[in-house]
C-alpha cells in the first residue's frame with residue numbers, strides 16, 4: 312500500500328519526503344486555501360518536490376468548465392492527477408479527461424455504489440472518505456472493505472485510495488482491507504513511526520553504549 316500525504320504545506324511534505332516512504336500527495340481546495348498563497352505556486356512546489364502522483368482538484372461545478380480546468384491542471388506536470396467530484400458533471404468531465412489520457416481521481420466518495428461508478432468511468436483512483444463517514448455514525452472501514460471486495464471480484468483496475476484518515480489504525484485497517492493507497496494528514500503520518508517501546512529501547516541502547524565508552528576510557 313502506497314502512503315500519501317494529504318496536505319498542501321510544502322514544509323510538511325519536505326519533512327516526510329526525507330523519510331523515503333512518501334509515494335504521493337493529495338490536495339483539495341480547503342487544503343490549498345489554508346496556505347493563503349497563489350495555488351499555482353503551491354502546486355508547482357509540491358509537483359517538483361515529490362515525483363509520485365500529486366492530486367490537484369478541480370473547482371468548476373459544470374462539466375465543460377471542469378473538463379477545461381482539468382486539462383489545465385494535468386498540464387502542470389507529468390505526475391499531476393486531476394481530482395473530480397463524484398457528481399454527474401464530475402463523471403462526465405472525468406470521462407472526457409480519460410479519453411485525453413489524463414489520469415483522474417474521483418473524490419468525495421462515500422458508498423460502494425459511487426465507487427462502482429468511478430471504476431466504470433475508468434478512473435485511475437477512487438477516494439472513499441473514511442473519517443467523514445465515521446463522523447456521521449457510519450462505518451468508514453466497512454465501506455472501504457466493501458469497495459475493495461467489489462473491485463477484486465469485478466477485476467476493476469482503479470486504485471482504491473483510502474482518504475480522510477484520522478489515526479494510525481485507519482492506515483492499518485486500510486492495508487488489511489487491500490487499499491492501494493492511504494492518504495493522511497502530517498500529524499497522522501508522524502504518529503505511524505512512534506512507539507513508546509521504541510523510545511525506551513533506544514534510550515537504553517544509548518545509555519549502555521555511553522557507559523561502555525566511558526569504561527573503555529577508564530572513566531569512573
Ligand code: G3P
Nearest residue numbers: 317337339442443474475
Ligand atoms: O483530501 C481528501 C480527504 O482526505 C479529506 O479529509 O480530513 O478533510 O476529512 P478530511
